Structure formats: C-alpha cells, structure tokens
Amino acid sequence: MLKRVSALIIRRGLSTFQNDSVFRLHPSVSQALAEKRPVVALESTIITHGMPYPHNLSTAREVEAIVRDQDATPATVGVIEGKVHVGLSMEELDFLAHCAGSVKVSRRDLPYVVSQGLTGGTTVSATMIAAQRAGIPVFVTGGIGGVHRDGENSLDISADLTELGRTPIAVVSAGVKSILDIGRTLEFLETQGVCVATYGTSKDFPAFFSRLSGFTSPYQVSDPDKAAQLIESALSLGVHSGVLIAVPIPQEHSATGQRIDRAIQTAVAEASSQGIAGKHVTPYILRRVNELTLGKSLQSNIALIHNNAKVGSQIACALSKRMKEGKSSDALHHPAKQSQxxxxxxxxxxxxxxxxxxxxxxxxxxxxxxxxxxxxxxxxxxxxxxxxxxxxxxxxxxxxxxxxxxxxxxxxxxxxxxxxxxxxxxxxxxxxxxxxxxxxxxxxxxxxxxxxxxxxxxxxxxxxxxxxxxxxxxxxxxxxxxxxxxxxxxxxxxxxxxxxxxxxxxxxxxxxxxxxxxxxxxxxxxxxxxxxxxxxxxxxxxxxxxxxxxxxxxxxxxxxxxxxxxxxxxxxxxxxxxxxxxxxxxxxxxxxxxxxxxxxxxxxxxxxxxxxxxxxxxxxxxxxxxxxxxxxxxxxxxxxxxxxxxxxxxxxxxxxxxxxxxxxxxxxxxxxxxxxxxxxxxxxxxxxxxx
Missing domain, CATH: 3.40.1190.20 (Ribokinase)
Known part of the structure; x- marks a missing residue:
C-alpha cells in the first residue's frame, strides 16, 4: 500500500505511467507525447464544483475544442473510481459532469480518494502532479487559489501555491480569484520561489473577473514565444518550482469593478456567517456571486477560461516548436523521460x-x-x-x-x-x-x-x-x-x-x-x-x-x-x-x-x-x-x-x-x-x- 500511495507523487516516465495501476493515460495524449506534439493539461474541478450543469459540461467540451483548434491535444485530468485519468473521453467528461457525490481532489486528498475508489475533480495542485508525472509542461486553468481574506489569522492558504513552489509546471490562469487576498497571495508565491509573469503588454496582475487587481507582476511576457522561452528556462534550470502566466480576461468580458466587488463582499460575509470553510468556500462564493450578478460572473468565467485555453495552447505549441527546432535543452526534448x-x-x-x-x-x-x-x-x-x-x-x-x-x-x-x-x-x-x-x-x-x-x-x-x-x-x-x-x-x-x-x-x-x-x-x-x-x-x-x-x-x-x-x-x-x-x-x-x-x-x-x-x-x-x-x-x-x-x-x-x-x-x-x-x-x- 505504501508503494501504491507513494507512486502518486513520484516522478516517473511515460512508459511506466501507461502501465501504472493508479494512473491512466488517454491514447490521444499518449500518442501526442510520444510524437512530441503539444499537449495542454486541464483541471476538472470546474466540471465537478465550479459550474452548474449543463454549463460545466458544455464549457469543458468547448475548452477542449479550443485546444484542438490551436493544434494541441487536450488532457483533462480527473479521478474516476480511484484511477487518475490524464485525458478523458466524451463519456468520461459526461460522467464527471453528472456525478453528484464527486470529491474536490487536491494533493492532500489524492491518497484517500484513490484508496477508496472514489470519483472527483482535480484542483490545480492535483492536476499539476498528474501533468508533471506524464511529462506535460503546460497546464491551463481558470484562476488559481491563494491566500484567503483574513488568511493571516485563519492560515487558510490554498495548496495551489505550495504546489507551484515544488512542481515544475507552467500554469496559465487569469491570475488569482478576486475573492482572495491577492496582495498576500503574490507575497506567498514569491516566498515559494514561483516565477510570475503577466501575459500581454503590461505588468498589471489580473484578478480573475477583472483585468486589474491593483497589483503588478514581477515580470511580463508579450507573446507565446516569449512565454515559451520563460518556461524553457525554468525547466532547464531544474529549480523544482513552477511558472505562473497570468492572462487578463478579454476587455469585453471584464466585470464592472463595483458590481463584482459588492457581490464578492456579500458572498464572503454570508460564507463566514454560515460557517463555510476550507475547500467549500470557493465553490460557495463563486455560485453566490453568480446569483448576485444575475449570471454575469458565470459568463465572464466561461469567457476567461476560453481565452486561457487559447493562449495556453499557443504557448504549448511555441514550446513544442522550440523543442523540435533544437532551441531548448536536451531535458525538454524528453519531458516524460526527464521525470523518469x-x-x-x-x-x-x-x-x-x-x-x-x-x-x-x-x-x-x-x-x-x-x-x-x-x-x-x-x-x-x-x-x-x-x-x-x-x-x-x-x-x-x-x-x-x-x-x-x-x-x-x-x-x-x-x-x-x-x-x-x-x-x-x-x-x-x-x-x-x-x-x-x-x-x-x-x-x-x-x-x-x-x-x-x-x-x-x-x-x-x-x-x-x-x-x-x-x-x-x-x-x-x-x-x-x-x-x-x-x-x-x-x-x-x-x-x-x-x-x-x-x-x-x-x-x-x-x-x-x-x-x-x-x-x-x-x-x-x-x-x-x-x-x-x-x-x-x-x-x-x-x-x-x-x-x-x-x-x-x-x-x-x-x-x-x-x-x-x-x-x-x-x-x-x-x-x-x-x-x-x-x-x-x-x-x-x-x-x-x-x-x-x-x-x-x-x-x-x-x-x-x-x-x-x-x-x-x-x-x-x-x-x-x-x-x-x-x-x-x-x-x-x-x-x-x-x-x-x-x-x-x-x-x-x-x-x-x-x-x-x-x-x-x-x-x-x-x-x-x-x-x-x-x-x-x-x-x-x-x-x-x-x-
């Protein structure tokens, strides 16, 4: 049992991965990795906990379609009956979207969920573990977790941040969810040694629904190739920490600041009064903010995820191209072998x-x-x-x-x-x-x-x-x-x-x-x-x-x-x-x-x-x-x-x-x-x- 649980967090190669008793690699993902074609990892809590049905299923399918349109292969990660799947079939996506008793699976939860044969959606941290193990260097999500408001007292800090500090994966997101303490989150990322860069023409750090958070990133990358260069350098150095590429939501879908802020303040207060804590906070607040904004926040959420998928796929393609042209190090030519x-x-x-x-x-x-x-x-x-x-x-x-x-x-x-x-x-x-x-x-x-x-x-x-x-x-x-x-x-x-x-x-x-x-x-x-x-x-x-x-x-x-x-x-x-x-x-x-x-x-x-x-x-x-x-x-x-x-x-x-x-x-x-x-x-x- 010890070896089985340890296998969840041990870096191993593609050939071993395919025959693993816990992990399952979808044939399309396996083939793409073997042929050194770009692959983009995607999380699944957006399916199980982030959106109501049927928006969760339609969004998941749309995101995968966007990845394919950019000539990359999608690899949605999820846990189905105790097996960690990297890449899901249409039937498996549908199963996750309908599964009422699914677990929100972070790094902490993986051993228990696997041992009990449960089903769940993987958070940023769990998805990073699976992606890095498979040899997928680019992972797209909506927004990462962070330090919760009043986190200096509650010590409620997302495992996403510590995972970014110890797993060499590039995470493409719309910054940090605006329901969190963004300033302290950026400080914590710095402590973890995570390289943070805003994608675009400025260093303004985005806040999920909004293009501006009032904070700036340490760095900025202007296009997919510049982002690929950054990722290549990070992985080549072997520093064992990730890269966060913060992509601002498209201007036309950016939520109006006062309206979203009022909704967030209301939702946070309600969650506190009802004693909602831990991993249940974010799903509750996102659902409540959507209700208070009459669906506007959900529309913005879907738009930013679509945009992240497009940008992340372009970055993955640029990184793959650099590898094939010999611009990157030998370790990057064999990402799965690197983890072997x-x-x-x-x-x-x-x-x-x-x-x-x-x-x-x-x-x-x-x-x-x-x-x-x-x-x-x-x-x-x-x-x-x-x-x-x-x-x-x-x-x-x-x-x-x-x-x-x-x-x-x-x-x-x-x-x-x-x-x-x-x-x-x-x-x-x-x-x-x-x-x-x-x-x-x-x-x-x-x-x-x-x-x-x-x-x-x-x-x-x-x-x-x-x-x-x-x-x-x-x-x-x-x-x-x-x-x-x-x-x-x-x-x-x-x-x-x-x-x-x-x-x-x-x-x-x-x-x-x-x-x-x-x-x-x-x-x-x-x-x-x-x-x-x-x-x-x-x-x-x-x-x-x-x-x-x-x-x-x-x-x-x-x-x-x-x-x-x-x-x-x-x-x-x-x-x-x-x-x-x-x-x-x-x-x-x-x-x-x-x-x-x-x-x-x-x-x-x-x-x-x-x-x-x-x-x-x-x-x-x-x-x-x-x-x-x-x-x-x-x-x-x-x-x-x-x-x-x-x-x-x-x-x-x-x-x-x-x-x-x-x-x-x-x-x-x-x-x-x-x-x-x-x-x-x-x-x-x-x-x-x-x-």
Missing part, C-alpha cells in the same frame, strides 16, 4: 585537475614537464554522467559549495538532472588533483572533499519517494557512513537493490561498520578494497597482495565468498588484469539481473580480461572504473545478458582512458554496443566455481 528515474545515484561531485607528466618517472621536489587540464568528476557524478549519456535519467543527489567551481561544474553537467544537488554557502566545492605519469599511472592524488559530509541522512531523506520508486540505488564511498546506513535501511524495508561503489580502501569499509552491508545487492571494489571489506568484518586477509594472475584470481574468489552470503553480485576490478564477476550461476554465467528475493544459490565467478589500451593513448585514469560501473549498470537496467553488460563496461572504460574527461563526451549507447565488434576480437573469458 529508475536509478538514484548518491555521491560526490568534484572539479578535477589532471596533471600528466611527459616523462616515464616524475622527480619530486622539482618542476617536471607536463600538461594540466581541468575536468569534472566525483565518483557519484561520473556514474550519473555515464548513465545520462546511455539513455537514463538518474536522480543525482550530492552537495557543492556556492563558488566559481560549482558554477563551472553545473554548467558542464547541463545534460544531467542535477536538481538533487544542493549548493551550500560557506562551503568549498570538492576538488581533486591527480598527477599521473606519461604511461597513465597515478603518481599522486590530492583531494578536498569535506563538502561531501553535508550529504547527510536528513538531506537524502527528502528524496525517499524517489528511492522507493527506483530499480537501483548507487552509493559512492564519499558520503557519510550514517547516510549509507540510512539508505540501506530503506532498501531493506522495501526490497530495493543497492550498488556500493567504494572510492578507496579506507572508505570501502563504511557499510561494513554495521549490518548495513547485508542490505547491499552489488559492490565493485578493487582487490585492496575487497581486502578492506573482509578485514572490517574480522576476516583474515593477506598483508601483501599477489602479483600473478592466478594468485590474484584465487584471492579475489576467496575474499568474495563470505560477502556473497548476503550480496547478490560482486564485481572485482583488477586493473590491467580485467574484472572478476562473482555471484549466482545462471546458464553458464552470472545472474546480474536485479535481485527480487534472497534464495539459496550455486555460486560461480567469471573472469573477463581487460581490453588493451596503448600507454600513449591514456590521458586520464580517474574515471575508467566509474565509466565501467555506470555502463555495467546501464546494461543491467536494460536487461542485457551478463557478457554484454561487462563488455559494455569495458568499452566505456577504454573510452574514458583515452579522454581528458573522466566520462568521455563521445560515450553513447552505440559507441559501447558489443555487437559492433567481431566476437573473436573479445578476449576469452574464464569460468570458475565458488565453493
């Missing part, structure tokens, strides 16, 4: 300085000839970068300072989802300096990694919904042991696969300081790190590591055996000797598919020799292991067989070694596709049983 997160990566994000000598040996205490380049690394960042280049959209959680190094690394990582990376005042962004010899061997490394200690359990817990929806969680050894323990505890409770990527022998032991390691599914240590893991558990390890391949493989198998009592799969990286994959025997190889449950297994190991790389071609050794791990994870998530997964990893590592960057910018799914290479070109693997 089948993997979470938690770890370091660094600025790297790589100094490579031009001689076989380096002389300490004097200046050596060489070259120095700047790149961007961090084990967690490298793995997330690799996955991002291989068709995934991992949620990356990390921490940086608020300095020029942070600006540089964020600018470089625009192709990644960095919305989970916090920037901290007074902290320095992690930096790493590696000095390598002419043949690529690491001579000396220095790192300032203190900021990684800020990736605390408390910070990571904010992403628990993403953790619960993930297929795999990857942790790097730079994060605190307490954070590793927390993630492992969540993984144990919810049967989530965790990959631990150690960064050195000292940090390799972090999960093994407690029983947290028993909740790991995968880990990829080198031989020294594997020794450290065993030693932390009190097991005997050699003082000196062997040199011959036979002895290395024998030791790696022996040290892997006790860890496989709980781990699903262990990948031992052996440098020039390749990799050793240990785990459950399956069809002459290792079963690397994500583990679903613990069971008795027959264990084996497979050794894969490394791919040859000429010494003069080696430019950077800092990211080869991370490239290998990231590509291996990508193969596992794609359901590839073990040989293919490992070979993808080896090819990615080879590309990394030949690049000045830890993750080669030329890395693509095509560049590491093993089928591109002749089978006989692969070094022969070696199979071994584990007692």
């Amino acid at each position: 997160s089948s993997i979470v990566v938690i770890g370091g994000m660094n600025v790297d300085f790589i100094a490579k000598g031009k001689t076989k040996t380096l002389q300490f205490g004097q200046t050596n000839p060489g070259s120095v380049c700047q790149s961007y690394g961090g084990v967690g960042r490298n793995i997330a970068d690799c996955l991002s280049r291989l068709g995934h959209r991992p949620t990356f959680i990390s921490a940086t300072g608020s300095d020029s190094n942070a600006d540089a690394v964020f600018n470089y990582c625009k192709h990644m989802d960095t919305s989970g990376v916090m920037r901290l005042e007074g902290q320095s962004t992690a930096t790493y300096c590696a000095v390598i010899t002419e043949n690529g061997e690491l001579s000396l490394g220095l790192g300032d990694m203190d900021v990684h200690q800020q990736i605390t359990e408390q910070y990571v817990s904010q992403f628990e919904t993403q953790l619960l929806s993930s297929t795999l969680v990857c942790l790097d050894g730079n994060i605190p042991a307490s954070t590793i323990k927390y993630v492992c505890s969540v993984a144990k409770r919810h049967n989530i696969n965790v990959w631990y990527e150690p960064t050195n022998s000292e940090k390799a032991c972090k999960p093994f300081l407690s029983d947290a390691w028993k909740s790991l599914s995968y880990t990829s240590p080198n031989l020294a790190e594997l020794c450290s893991m065993n030693k932390t558990l009190g097991l005997q390890t050699p003082e000196v590591l062997p040199n011959s391949l036979e002895q290395v493989l024998s030791l790696a198998v022996a040290l892997s055996r006790p860890l496989l009592e709980h781990l699903h799969c262990l990948v031992v990286t052996l440098g020039k000797n390749g990799v050793l994959v240990c785990g459950e025997h399956h069809a002459g190889s290792i079963n690397m598919k994500p583990r679903k449950e613990a069971k008795t297994r027959t264990l084996c190991a497979v050794h894969y020799p490394a791919l040859s790389v000429a010494a003069h071609e080696t430019m950077n050794v800092s990211g080869a292991g991370d490239s290998f791990a990231g590509a291996l994870m990508a193969g596992i998530l794609q359901g590839r067989d073990t040989d293919t997964c490992v070979r993808m990893g080896l090819l990615a590592a080879r590309l990394s070694l030949a690049s000045p960057h830890p993750i080669a910018p030329v890395l693509t799914t095509h560049s590491i596709e093993p089928d591109r290479f002749e089978k006989h070109s692969w070094p022969t693997r070696r199979f071994m049983w584990i007692d």
Whole structure:
C-alpha cells in the first residue's frame, strides 16, 4: 500500500505511467507525447464544483475544442473510481459532469480518494502532479487559489501555491480569484520561489473577473514565444518550482469593478456567517456571486477560461516548436523521460585537475614537464554522467559549495538532472588533483572533499519517494557512513537493490561498520578494497597482495565468498588484469539481473580480461572504473545478458582512458554496443566455481 500511495507523487516516465495501476493515460495524449506534439493539461474541478450543469459540461467540451483548434491535444485530468485519468473521453467528461457525490481532489486528498475508489475533480495542485508525472509542461486553468481574506489569522492558504513552489509546471490562469487576498497571495508565491509573469503588454496582475487587481507582476511576457522561452528556462534550470502566466480576461468580458466587488463582499460575509470553510468556500462564493450578478460572473468565467485555453495552447505549441527546432535543452526534448528515474545515484561531485607528466618517472621536489587540464568528476557524478549519456535519467543527489567551481561544474553537467544537488554557502566545492605519469599511472592524488559530509541522512531523506520508486540505488564511498546506513535501511524495508561503489580502501569499509552491508545487492571494489571489506568484518586477509594472475584470481574468489552470503553480485576490478564477476550461476554465467528475493544459490565467478589500451593513448585514469560501473549498470537496467553488460563496461572504460574527461563526451549507447565488434576480437573469458 505504501508503494501504491507513494507512486502518486513520484516522478516517473511515460512508459511506466501507461502501465501504472493508479494512473491512466488517454491514447490521444499518449500518442501526442510520444510524437512530441503539444499537449495542454486541464483541471476538472470546474466540471465537478465550479459550474452548474449543463454549463460545466458544455464549457469543458468547448475548452477542449479550443485546444484542438490551436493544434494541441487536450488532457483533462480527473479521478474516476480511484484511477487518475490524464485525458478523458466524451463519456468520461459526461460522467464527471453528472456525478453528484464527486470529491474536490487536491494533493492532500489524492491518497484517500484513490484508496477508496472514489470519483472527483482535480484542483490545480492535483492536476499539476498528474501533468508533471506524464511529462506535460503546460497546464491551463481558470484562476488559481491563494491566500484567503483574513488568511493571516485563519492560515487558510490554498495548496495551489505550495504546489507551484515544488512542481515544475507552467500554469496559465487569469491570475488569482478576486475573492482572495491577492496582495498576500503574490507575497506567498514569491516566498515559494514561483516565477510570475503577466501575459500581454503590461505588468498589471489580473484578478480573475477583472483585468486589474491593483497589483503588478514581477515580470511580463508579450507573446507565446516569449512565454515559451520563460518556461524553457525554468525547466532547464531544474529549480523544482513552477511558472505562473497570468492572462487578463478579454476587455469585453471584464466585470464592472463595483458590481463584482459588492457581490464578492456579500458572498464572503454570508460564507463566514454560515460557517463555510476550507475547500467549500470557493465553490460557495463563486455560485453566490453568480446569483448576485444575475449570471454575469458565470459568463465572464466561461469567457476567461476560453481565452486561457487559447493562449495556453499557443504557448504549448511555441514550446513544442522550440523543442523540435533544437532551441531548448536536451531535458525538454524528453519531458516524460526527464521525470523518469529508475536509478538514484548518491555521491560526490568534484572539479578535477589532471596533471600528466611527459616523462616515464616524475622527480619530486622539482618542476617536471607536463600538461594540466581541468575536468569534472566525483565518483557519484561520473556514474550519473555515464548513465545520462546511455539513455537514463538518474536522480543525482550530492552537495557543492556556492563558488566559481560549482558554477563551472553545473554548467558542464547541463545534460544531467542535477536538481538533487544542493549548493551550500560557506562551503568549498570538492576538488581533486591527480598527477599521473606519461604511461597513465597515478603518481599522486590530492583531494578536498569535506563538502561531501553535508550529504547527510536528513538531506537524502527528502528524496525517499524517489528511492522507493527506483530499480537501483548507487552509493559512492564519499558520503557519510550514517547516510549509507540510512539508505540501506530503506532498501531493506522495501526490497530495493543497492550498488556500493567504494572510492578507496579506507572508505570501502563504511557499510561494513554495521549490518548495513547485508542490505547491499552489488559492490565493485578493487582487490585492496575487497581486502578492506573482509578485514572490517574480522576476516583474515593477506598483508601483501599477489602479483600473478592466478594468485590474484584465487584471492579475489576467496575474499568474495563470505560477502556473497548476503550480496547478490560482486564485481572485482583488477586493473590491467580485467574484472572478476562473482555471484549466482545462471546458464553458464552470472545472474546480474536485479535481485527480487534472497534464495539459496550455486555460486560461480567469471573472469573477463581487460581490453588493451596503448600507454600513449591514456590521458586520464580517474574515471575508467566509474565509466565501467555506470555502463555495467546501464546494461543491467536494460536487461542485457551478463557478457554484454561487462563488455559494455569495458568499452566505456577504454573510452574514458583515452579522454581528458573522466566520462568521455563521445560515450553513447552505440559507441559501447558489443555487437559492433567481431566476437573473436573479445578476449576469452574464464569460468570458475565458488565453493
């Protein structure tokens, strides 16, 4: 049940969405999104609570027709018998319009309405959740909720405002309903970090029935393309807050100020005297104002909704056009994919300085000839970068300072989802300096990694919904042991696969300081790190590591055996000797598919020799292991067989070694596709049983 409820607010992709047990995507909406055509989300409380029948049904149909006339696809959102529908058929619209016992569904109400199989109309906040999950960036409504009059005492503040502060959707509305405290509403939106702009020639902020509220917007956009530019920038920044585009009601339908104000004052007073509160206030006041104005307010309401639908559709079309012409960022080209997160990566994000000598040996205490380049690394960042280049959209959680190094690394990582990376005042962004010899061997490394200690359990817990929806969680050894323990505890409770990527022998032991390691599914240590893991558990390890391949493989198998009592799969990286994959025997190889449950297994190991790389071609050794791990994870998530997964990893590592960057910018799914290479070109693997 917990996973089902959590799924309502977890960002996931279109393919998952279509098969979801709670959400339903109408075929017309699904097709439009797949073809990257403009889609406009529409709310349904206007049908269930905003207007009387038959005006509610006719208006809903008219609004959808307007959207289609502008060459966009309407996606009216509603809850029908516990299922959240994004896009409704004519029969479903009619059902909602006639449903007498429908619920007004906000974010708060979604879990209960779904669990009880109820029917209802979605408010702005609930519609935003569904639209963002489906990958629809533009949502049209009449007017948003806000701070109610006397809200400073009652604290009656609409969930629409907080939703705008945490959900990256563009909301097109006629400003804020005039029955509310508009000044305080705008102040609250500013506090929530919501970008507000008036559509048209002025900054005057509209008030639903009226073009003027007496307040101004911070910004103004004059046409659909300018609005699309604003939305594009907001989504590209990954700031996790929405945009409010306030569209004034057409002049000819603007209500006369004094008449509407008197009606509102009367309705508000009546609602207060009758004890009407909460979500019942707005429907009551709108209905009463319509009665007091002899239907004039309803006519204005319908007119402004029609106008919003037209403007919002034009904005959605402009945004879609920018995407197709390549004007927007890669994330916007795949809005549904942007919300997809089948993997979470938690770890370091660094600025790297790589100094490579031009001689076989380096002389300490004097200046050596060489070259120095700047790149961007961090084990967690490298793995997330690799996955991002291989068709995934991992949620990356990390921490940086608020300095020029942070600006540089964020600018470089625009192709990644960095919305989970916090920037901290007074902290320095992690930096790493590696000095390598002419043949690529690491001579000396220095790192300032203190900021990684800020990736605390408390910070990571904010992403628990993403953790619960993930297929795999990857942790790097730079994060605190307490954070590793927390993630492992969540993984144990919810049967989530965790990959631990150690960064050195000292940090390799972090999960093994407690029983947290028993909740790991995968880990990829080198031989020294594997020794450290065993030693932390009190097991005997050699003082000196062997040199011959036979002895290395024998030791790696022996040290892997006790860890496989709980781990699903262990990948031992052996440098020039390749990799050793240990785990459950399956069809002459290792079963690397994500583990679903613990069971008795027959264990084996497979050794894969490394791919040859000429010494003069080696430019950077800092990211080869991370490239290998990231590509291996990508193969596992794609359901590839073990040989293919490992070979993808080896090819990615080879590309990394030949690049000045830890993750080669030329890395693509095509560049590491093993089928591109002749089978006989692969070094022969070696199979071994584990007692």
